[in-house]
Amino acid sequence: MGDDHKIGLCFLLILFSSTLPVNAERYHVKLDTVLNMDRWYSGYEYMVETTDINHRLRLHIFEGTPGDESTITTFDMAISSDIGPEADAYRQWGSGRRTNLEIYQGSVTLLKLVPRSRIKLGRQIFWDALGAGAFDGISLQTTPFSMVHLTGRFGQTLRPNTARFGYFLPSPVTGERRRRGYLIAGRLRLEPMDALHGEFGYRRHFNDQLQREEISASARVQPAPWSSNTVLICADLIFEQISEWRLLTEFAWEQNRIALEAAYLRPRFDADSIWVAFAPAPHHSASVNASKFMGKIQLGARIDGTLFQTDFDSLEPFNTAHWAKENTATRGSLFVNYRLSRGGVPSGSMGIQGHISRGYGGQFTAVSTNTHIPLANSRSFSRVSIRSRLGVAQLSRDSSLVWSGLSSWGLVGVDWRPDDGVLSQLAVEGFSGMPESEHIRIFLAVRMENFW
Amino acid sequence: MRFIIRLAVFILVAAQAVAAPPVGAVLDVGPADGSERVCVSCVPSTRVDKAPSLPVIQSACSECHSNKRQPLVGPVQPHSSPALETFRRTPGIQFNHELHIQTIACGGCHAPTNEGQLATPLMQQCMDCHTENKMNNRCDLCHQTGAGGVLKTRLGLHTLRPTQRILPDVFHHTDFKTNHGLQARTHSQTCQNCHTPDECTTCHQMETRIGVHQGDYIRFHPVEARHDPTSCSSCHQPTTFCRDCHSRAGLSPAPGPRQFGRTDGRLKFHPPGFTDLPGTARGAQHHAFAAQKDLSSCATCHSPNDCVRCHSTNAPLSLRASPHPKRFRCGKALEVSANGCRTCHTDILSLRIRCQALGN
Numbered sequence: 001m002g003d004d005h006k007i008g009l010c011f012l013l014i015l016f017s018s019t020l021p022v023n024a025e026r027y028h029v030k031l032d033t034v035l036n037m038d039r040w041y042s043g044y045e046y047m048v049e050t051t052d053i054n055h056r057l058r059l060h061i062f063e064g065t066p067g068d069e070s071t072i073t074t075f076d077m078a079i080s081s082d083i084g085p086e087a088d089a090y091r092q093w094g095s096g097r098r099t100n101l102e103i104y105q106g107s108v109t110l111l112k113l114v115p116r117s118r119i120k121l122g123r124q125i126f127w128d129a130l131g132a133g134a135f136d137g138i139s140l141q142t143t144p145f146s147m148v149h150l151t152g153r154f155g156q157t158l159r160p161n162t163a164r165f166g167y168f169l170p171s172p173v174t175g176e177r178r179r180r181g182y183l184i185a186g187r188l189r190l191e192p193m194d195a196l197h198g199e200f201g202y203r204r205h206f207n208d209q210l211q212r213e214e215i216s217a218s219a220r221v222q223p224a225p226w227s228s229n230t231v232l233i234c235a236d237l238i239f240e241q242i243s244e245w246r247l248l249t250e251f252a253w254e255q256n257r258i259a260l261e262a263a264y265l266r267p268r269f270d271a272d273s274i275w276v277a278f279a280p281a282p283h284h285s286a287s288v289n290a291s292k293f294m295g296k297i298q299l300g301a302r303i304d305g306t307l308f309q310t311d312f313d314s315l316e317p318f319n320t321a322h323w324a325k326e327n328t329a330t331r332g333s334l335f336v337n338y339r340l341s342r343g344g345v346p347s348g349s350m351g352i353q354g355h356i357s358r359g360y361g362g363q364f365t366a367v368s369t370n371t372h373i374p375l376a377n378s379r380s381f382s383r384v385s386i387r388s389r390l391g392v393a394q395l396s397r398d399s400s401l402v403w404s405g406l407s408s409w410g411l412v413g414v415d416w417r418p419d420d421g422v423l424s425q426l427a428v429e430g431f432s433g434m435p436e437s438e439h440i441r442i443f444l445a446v447r448m449e450n451f452w
Numbered sequence: 453m454r455f456i457i458r459l460a461v462f463i464l465v466a467a468q469a470v471a472a473p474p475v476g477a478v479l480d481v482g483p484a485d486g487s488e489r490v491c492v493s494c495v496p497s498t499r500v501d502k503a504p505s506l507p508v509i510q511s512a513c514s515e516c517h518s519n520k521r522q523p524l525v526g527p528v529q530p531h532s533s534p535a536l537e538t539f540r541r542t543p544g545i546q547f548n549h550e551l552h553i554q555t556i557a558c559g560g561c562h563a564p565t566n567e568g569q570l571a572t573p574l575m576q577q578c579m580d581c582h583t584e585n586k587m588n589n590r591c592d593l594c595h596q597t598g599a600g601g602v603l604k605t606r607l608g609l610h611t612l613r614p615t616q617r618i619l620p621d622v623f624h625h626t627d628f629k630t631n632h633g634l635q636a637r638t639h640s641q642t643c644q645n646c647h648t649p650d651e652c653t654t655c656h657q658m659e660t661r662i663g664v665h666q667g668d669y670i671r672f673h674p675v676e677a678r679h680d681p682t683s684c685s686s687c688h689q690p691t692t693f694c695r696d697c698h699s700r701a702g703l704s705p706a707p708g709p710r711q712f713g714r715t716d717g718r719l720k721f722h723p724p725g726f727t728d729l730p731g732t733a734r735g736a737q738h739h740a741f742a743a744q745k746d747l748s749s750c751a752t753c754h755s756p757n758d759c760v761r762c763h764s765t766n767a768p769l770s771l772r773a774s775p776h777p778k779r780f781r782c783g784k785a786l787e788v789s790a791n792g793c794r795t796c797h798t799d800i801l802s803l804r805i806r807c808q809a810l811g812n
Contacts, residue, residue, distance in 0.1 A: 025599060026599070028599065028600075048697070060600065066599060067597065069600060072600055104653050105650070125649050125652070127636055127640040128637065129637050129638060130637070132637075146588075149641075193583075194579075194583055197639055199638065199639075211789060218638040219638075220638055230638050232637065232638055240784075259625070261634070267747060271792075272791045274759070274792040274793075274795045274796070275747050275756075277775060277776055277785060278743060278747060278759075278776070278777075279744050279780075281741075281745050289631070300627070302627055308744070308745045327741075329678070329679040331679065357672070357679065358675075359675075359678075364671075366668075391668070407668045409668045433671070451598065
């Protein structure tokens with residue numbers, strides 16, 4: 001019996017064990033099984049087919065008085081199998097393995113070992129102004145005063161696959177052992193008043209061939225109930241440059257909201273990588289987002305644009321290019337949703353969305369509708385609900401795209417909840433458009449949890 | 453492997469050993485604040501029922517609440533007030549009347565409305581009062597929490613969500629599902645009132661879900677991937693997810709029956725002019741610009757060696773195209789680590805001297 005089979009067997013044991021009654025005050029168990037069968041026309045002559053099955057277990061064990069726990073043990077892991085039908089040569093997961101085990105979290109949190117502090121040991125994920133991260137190690141969070149929170153972290157960083165929160169790890173590192181490093185991170189959070197929050201962060205990620213060191217600062221100011229402003233700035237200490245800044249201002253009154261965001265992001269790379277010697281183009285972006293509720297109707301719109309600051313001062317002996325058009329891209333979306341209600345209780349929704357994206361190699365426009373209707377229920381939850389989506393899109397050809405034209409798709413899904421803690425989902429999605437490319441996608445999921 | 457097996461056995465045994473209610477049977481939605489004990493109506497209920505517009509007489513409160521510092525006592529019936537009834541029906545709220553009446557008169561919160569009914573304070577009023585009195589405004593003071601101190605958000609028919617009026621910056625607005633990164637980074641503590649890290653990894657570890665992308669996204673993704681590649685990598689790992697699909701579709705340098713670079717002219721991932729040589733006008737799709745915009749995407753399929761073939765000081769064909777930007781601080785790069793420099797430059801010593809001469 002190979003390792004893959006043993007892992008599968010273990011997860012079957014877990015699966016059956018988790019369906020047994022467990023004390024929800026002490027154990028939170030959530031188990032998801034998802035089967036996804038997909039088939040698409042690649043645009044390059046032939047059909048591509050995949051079938052994946054994914055089991056995911058999340059387990060929290062609480063020790064101590066409910067509401068005043070002393071220890072929390074957390075496991076979060078998944079096993080996914082690529083079950084075909086393509087040849088093994090196409091599998092890229094871990095040297096072409098069919099089955100992959102991911103342990104996202106495995107930690108013990110001690111809440112009462114040190115007064116006003118919590119200690120977390122093991123594999124964990126975290127956030128700060130630099131983004132999300134993950135590591136194996138120890139973190140200590142303490143609150144010496146009610147308005148001051150300090151956090152320190154030390155450990156070995158995980159391979160990026162387990163820490164893929166885009167903005168934190170956009171660098172082309174791989175899962176090679178030599179790329180693993182150690183993490184030292186600190187965070188100071190200040191909350192002098194409800195209307196003002198501030199945060200400072202430091203993160204160093206290093207080993208003998210890997211260096212990255214950054215600091216961050218962020219603040220949120222809420223001068224009035226209808227106004228909120230957030231600013232964030234990150235700097236690379238090794239090359240002494242600003243790596244990112246963001247500014248978000250929001251206005252909200254009654255059921256209306258307008259948000260304006262501006263951002264600057266410079267790609268980050270490890271200091272030892274040759275990529276840092278290239279000329280990465282920072283991107284500047286801005287977006288406007290607005291939404292409004294009018295009774296049961298919700299309206300929303302968003303538009304955003306991005307400009308890459310391509311460097312024309314590189315030392316290469318090239319001629320100047322026609323670049324301006326290709327350096328900007330815009331996206332916009334618009335939607336209307338109508339909430340259904342029965343006896344004052346929300347009972348579904350209907351909506352229509354439009355989306356347009358242009359720049360960077362093409363343009364597409366898509367319009368789709370969505371419906372979600374729970375069927376009549378006699379208990380506190382709806383046993384069956386039906387979802388559907390219909391959409392059509394126009395893709396304009398560009399030199400880098402092989403195919404352009406009109407595409408359409410439809411989805412019908414049924415959610416069946418035989419019990420508060422069990423949700424079964426089945427969805428079938430069909431596509432048509434490119435000649436001889438019509439196909440369907442099947443999605444089947446069973447989700448179970450005991451802490452409803 | 454042994455760890456996994458032991459873990460599985462442990463979980464199996466633990467689950468068997470714990471006697472507990474059936475799965476999903478725990479739903480602790482009780483009346484808010486034990487409202488059966490609230491009060492006798494300040495005005496006789498019959499009068500209120502017949503004439504709801506009658507003004508509530510504040511002094512009548514003293515029939516039950518003789519001293520504001522005393523806890524509520526006596527035979528109790530709920531006040532006949534739609535506002536109070538709404539409050540009582542709202543699950544998941546916990547409120548300690550006994551604590552509050554030590555400092556606040558009844559009318560402070562339950563002032564009569566223009567319709568003559570007892571008012572129930574809005575959440576904003578509670579928060580304002582706490583702020584004025586330098587009290588904490590933690591969510592779990594009023595909202596029930598479950599194990600681990602996380603707020604209970606699923607309460608029977610109701611779902612607890614942050615409201616736009618109270619918390620505009622964390623309001624789950626229209627595109628919150630795809631644009632919540634800044635909120636999570638700058639005040640993640642607020643998120644953690646209701647969410648555990650598991651919920652983040654549900655999407656950010658690419659658990660299969662339907663509904664994130666528009667239906668036929670496979671056809672449109674190149675446009676959006678070029679627009680905002682970091683957004684893709686927020687959930688998808690380029691070196692596995694992207695490369696896996698591209699490999700299946702024949703868009704990869706990996707060997708296989710559909711190998712990249714076939715000569716039939718249809719299996720080209722890169723557009724024409726992508727690798728035009730020096731001396732030619734670079735088109736917008738030239739790899740120099742593509743690399744500047746998103747080097748991570750290049751590295752999904754290519755190793756540094758692919759770049760070095762032309763960009764190294766030892767490159768053949770006399771290309772030796774320098775990838776460095778004009779303000780490149782080679783001295784700083786050498787000071788940090790010469791590992792990257794060695795990829796192209798064999799003579800580090802002379803390089804160091806040149807950098808010193810350039811003063812950078």
